[in-house]
Amino acid sequence: MRVQNFFVPIQLKTCGCILLVLAVFVLITDILEFHNKVNNTKIIHPPTISDVTPPAGVWYNFCKLKPLSPKEAFEEDLLLQSIAWPDTPPLQSLSLRKSSDPAHSTFTILDRMGGGQWQIGDKMEVIIKMYDFQGCPKNCGGDVIVARLHNPTLGAGVAGKVVDHLNGSYSAVFSLLWEGSAQVEVILVHPSEAVTVLGRLTREQPDRVFFESQFRSGIVSETTTCNVCLRPSRQPMCNYTDLHTGQQWFCYKPKKLSCDARISHSKGGFTQNITVMENKLFQRESFVILDSGPSGYYYQGVWRALGGTTVWQFNTSSAITQCLRGKVIKMYGDSTIRQWFEYFNGALSGLKEFNLHSPKQIGPFIALDYPNNIFLTYRCHGPPIRFKNVPISELHYIANELDNVIGGSNTVVVLGIWSHFSTFPIEVYIRRLQSIRRAVVRLLSRAPETLVVIRTANPKALNLYETLTNSDWYSLQRDKVLRAMFKGLDVHLVDAWEMVVAYNLPHSLHPQPPIIENMINVLLSYICPHKGG
Ligand SMILES: *[C@@H]1O[C@H](CO)[C@@H](O)[C@H](O)[C@H]1NC(C)=O
Ligand SMILES: *[C@@H]1O[C@H](CO)[C@@H](O)[C@H](O)[C@H]1NC(C)=O
Ligand SMILES: *[C@@H]1O[C@H](CO)[C@@H](O)[C@H](O)[C@H]1NC(C)=O
Ligand SMILES: *[C@@H]1O[C@H](CO)[C@@H](O)[C@H](O)[C@H]1NC(C)=O
Numbered sequence: 001m002r003v004q005n006f007f008v009p010i011q012l013k014t015c016g017c018i019l020l021v022l023a024v025f026v027l028i029t030d031i032l033e034f035h036n037k038v039n040n041t042k043i044i045h046p047p048t049i050s051d052v053t054p055p056a057g058v059w060y061n062f063c064k065l066k067p068l069s070p071k072e073a074f075e076e077d078l079l080l081q082s083i084a085w086p087d088t089p090p091l092q093s094l095s096l097r098k099s100s101d102p103a104h105s106t107f108t109i110l111d112r113m114g115g116g117q118w119q120i121g122d123k124m125e126v127i128i129k130m131y132d133f134q135g136c137p138k139n140c141g142g143d144v145i146v147a148r149l150h151n152p153t154l155g156a157g158v159a160g161k162v163v164d165h166l167n168g169s170y171s172a173v174f175s176l177l178w179e180g181s182a183q184v185e186v187i188l189v190h191p192s193e194a195v196t197v198l199g200r201l202t203r204e205q206p207d208r209v210f211f212e213s214q215f216r217s218g219i220v221s222e223t224t225t226c227n228v229c230l231r232p233s234r235q236p237m238c239n240y241t242d243l244h245t246g247q248q249w250f251c252y253k254p255k256k257l258s259c260d261a262r263i264s265h266s267k268g269g270f271t272q273n274i275t276v277m278e279n280k281l282f283q284r285e286s287f288v289i290l291d292s293g294p295s296g297y298y299y300q301g302v303w304r305a306l307g308g309t310t311v312w313q314f315n316t317s318s319a320i321t322q323c324l325r326g327k328v329i330k331m332y333g334d335s336t337i338r339q340w341f342e343y344f345n346g347a348l349s350g351l352k353e354f355n356l357h358s359p360k361q362i363g364p365f366i367a368l369d370y371p372n373n374i375f376l377t378y379r380c381h382g383p384p385i386r387f388k389n390v391p392i393s394e395l396h397y398i399a400n401e402l403d404n405v406i407g408g409s410n411t412v413v414v415l416g417i418w419s420h421f422s423t424f425p426i427e428v429y430i431r432r433l434q435s436i437r438r439a440v441v442r443l444l445s446r447a448p449e450t451l452v453v454i455r456t457a458n459p460k461a462l463n464l465y466e467t468l469t470n471s472d473w474y475s476l477q478r479d480k481v482l483r484a485m486f487k488g489l490d491v492h493l494v495d496a497w498e499m500v501v502a503y504n505l506p507h508s509l510h511p512q513p514p515i516i517e518n519m520i521n522v523l524l525s526y527i528c529p530h531k532g533g
Contacts, residue, residue: 063206063229065427066246068434076430079484083426083477086166088142088192091200096280097133100143100191104131107186120176124149126160126184128170138168142192144473146459147172148501151182155301157502158294160184177297189462189472194281197274198473202425205273207231209423209469211384212268213392215254215261225268226251228384228428238262242382245399245435249383265395267386270469282467295495298502303518305525309492312531314524315517317349323528324348324374326410331378332398333416334385336496336510337455340414340523341365341378343516351376362387362394381417384424402439407447412527413440416455416496418482419509422474429478433485444490453526454486455519458496460509470509492526494519 068076089098110125112118128145130138147160160172172186190198201208211226230237230250238259240249253259296305305311314320329344331337338361345353350369358364364379380387382397398417405413415436421429443450457479459472479497486493496511499519505512511519525531 062231063425065229065431066241066248068431072434075434075485076427079430079481080426082484083480085195085199085473085477086141086164086192088196088199089140091196094193094196094277094281096193096277098136099132099193099281100130100138100188101133102188104133104135105129105188106131107184109184118176120179122176124174124176126172126174126186128172128186130168130170138192140168140192141166141170142195143170143188144190144192144195144476145170145172146187146189146472146501147174148185149174149176149182150185150298150502150504151178151180152504154178154180154299155504156180156182156297156299157504158297159498159501161294175294175297178299190467191281194278195473197278197281198467198471201274201468202423202474205271206424206428208271208273209384209386210268210271211386212266213251213262214264214266215257216263217257217261220256222254222257224252224254226265226383228424240383242397242400244403245397247382247397247432247435262392264392265383265385265390266388270465272465272468274468279464282462282464294502295493295498296502298518301514301518303499303522305522309522309525310529311518311521311525312528314521314528314531317347319531320344320348320520320524321350321369321372321374323524323531324369324376325372326374327412327527328375328410329377329412329414330401330405331376331414331416332401333381333414333455334419335361335380336419336458337414337416338363338365338378338380339510339516340416340455340520341367341376343520344376347520348374350374358394359389362390364394381420384420386420397435399435399439402436402443405443405447405450407443407450409449411447412451412453413443414453414455414523418457418475418478419470421478422470426477426481430481430485433482437485437489440486440489440491448490451527452489452491453494453523454482454491455494456482456496458500458509458511459507461507466509472507494522 105128107126107128110127112122118124130143132138141164145162147162148157149160150157156178158175158177160174163171165171174184207227207229212223213226215222227250228248230252233252236253238251238253240251241247251262294306296303302313303311314323331341345351345367348369350372351367351374353365353367356364356366362380364377367376379396379401382395398415402413405411440452444452457475459475460466462471496519499515500507500511503515505515
């Protein structure tokens with residue numbers, strides 16, 4: 001990995017105080033290093049594919065999703081347009097030497113509009129100009145770039161907005177929100193060439209993460225492959241499509257047992273099918289590109305929301321208990337929501353987890369504080385959950401769960417569902433969210449005082465395996481879809497994306513404790529908006 005640092009001091013003046021902005025251009029890449037080893041990857045090929053080979057780029061040939069209503073289909077079109085990525089170099093002409101190279105790339109901080117000294121509240125723009133490994137300017141867009149402005153000493157940070165000018169140059173725009181010095185950090189997550197490969201993977205191998213179910217009857221046991229869609233095969237299939245939500249799921253039928261004999265669900269493995277050259281295009285940092293914002297920033301390590309919400313600090317067990325007294329908090333989603341359950345369990349001295357003998361990764365979990373009448377639950381979302389050995393009886397779709405919630409002013413519903421959908425066409429995620437949103441709308445119409453909080457996606461550390469199955473480029477698109485789909489509903493977001501980008505810690509799928517603490521404070525501030533008076 002090579003890291004480039006440049007320092008450009010700028011004098012800033014606000015309210016008579018001299019501020020210094022230090023701009024640091026950090027483009028990180030290990031593009032020249034050849035990853036020939038993939039950790040944690042169990043490479044298992046799914047059952048042999050039949051004579052039917054889908055033409056390149058057409059996954060629909062083996063995956064037919066249920067048609068949407070005209071209204072939902074229209075929404076899907078708009079969503080697809082809104083996340084359309086700029087054209088990237090075609091597969092046939094991918095060249096390492098012509099891919100974006102941080103070492104050759106440059107940046108410039110534009111002068112303040114209207115001249116004069118930088119002020120709090122100003123927007124500062126940085127122009128990034130990309131070059132390739134031969135030192136030639138890039139003339140198309142599509143690189144995946146993340147930017148933040150931060151000051152580690154002050155514990156301050158804010159995510160930048162990156163704009164692609166589609167001609168090899170990009171702008172990163174930052175809100176200046178604190179007095180003092182700051183550094184600009186720009187990270188190239190993927191060159192545009194790598195995006196071409198990520199797109200190919202989803203088109204051609206939406207089933208590259210695959211699943212298994214175990215079937216059992218008496219002493220006979222069989223395991224078969226399962227997925228949202230299965231490639232055509234001479235093997236018959238079992239159809240586990242959920243009748244209520246319409247979410248589809250299939251397994252190959254076991255040879256000896258019936259479809260009813262299914263007892264558990266697991267992540268099966270991952271098929272990796274990329275060329276050596278494609279392999280070299282991936283590297284491991286994380287990124288963000290924001291639609292608007294920022295939604296907040298850190299100061300002295302504490303998240304401050306912009307746009308109306310005051311984030312209070314619930315920094316003692318008794319402050320949290322007081323806020324949650326009399327509440328039922330129902331959490332649904334992936335492991336990033338389970339982290340919140342675990343946080344409450346650790347932080348609240350009066351809260352006791354009731355032992356349901358649930359597997360540690362899967363749940364469900366229940367925790368109770370009797371004297372304060374606090375009831376906290378966690379349940380993982382349904383397939384394609386990538387957990388191991390989930391009993392079939394615990395495979396629940398969030399929408400169905402929500403339909404069983406009475407709701408009301410004492411009920412808080414917390415949702416977080418994103419990372420297990422990365423390898424599938426985005427349409428699969430859109431359909432899942434449409435079903436959850438319908439359930440949220442039903443819940444809010446029968447019990448309008450229910451508080452619904454949604455945790456967004458976040459960038460993470462990326463090794464090669466993580467990139468192919470969970471690249472931030474995939475998460476970014478899902479994050480945009482999630483925000484768009486719940487916009488205008490009476491739900492609150494915890495902006496995990498910005499909260500991870502802006503904090504001075506390495507990106508991680510499971511953000512580190514100081515970030516979780518800040519997220520919990522945002523959640524509690526939605527639950528108890530008047531804590532401060
Ligand atoms: C790229 O596009 C931006 C925005 O339109 C423009 O300001 C800039 O001059 C262009 N750069 C080149 C090299 O054409
Ligand atoms: C699976 O079952 C659902 C629900 O009954 C049905 O709508 C769908 O057509 C079935 N799919 C296949 C491929 O049989
Ligand atoms: C692997 O990728 C190549 C190139 O896209 C494709 O021709 C081949 O069918 C893929 N193999 C599998 C098992 O998906
Ligand atoms: C808790 O937060 C308050 C601000 O709400 C602060 O004054 C206090 O010092 C904090 N206490 C601890 C132990 O961090």
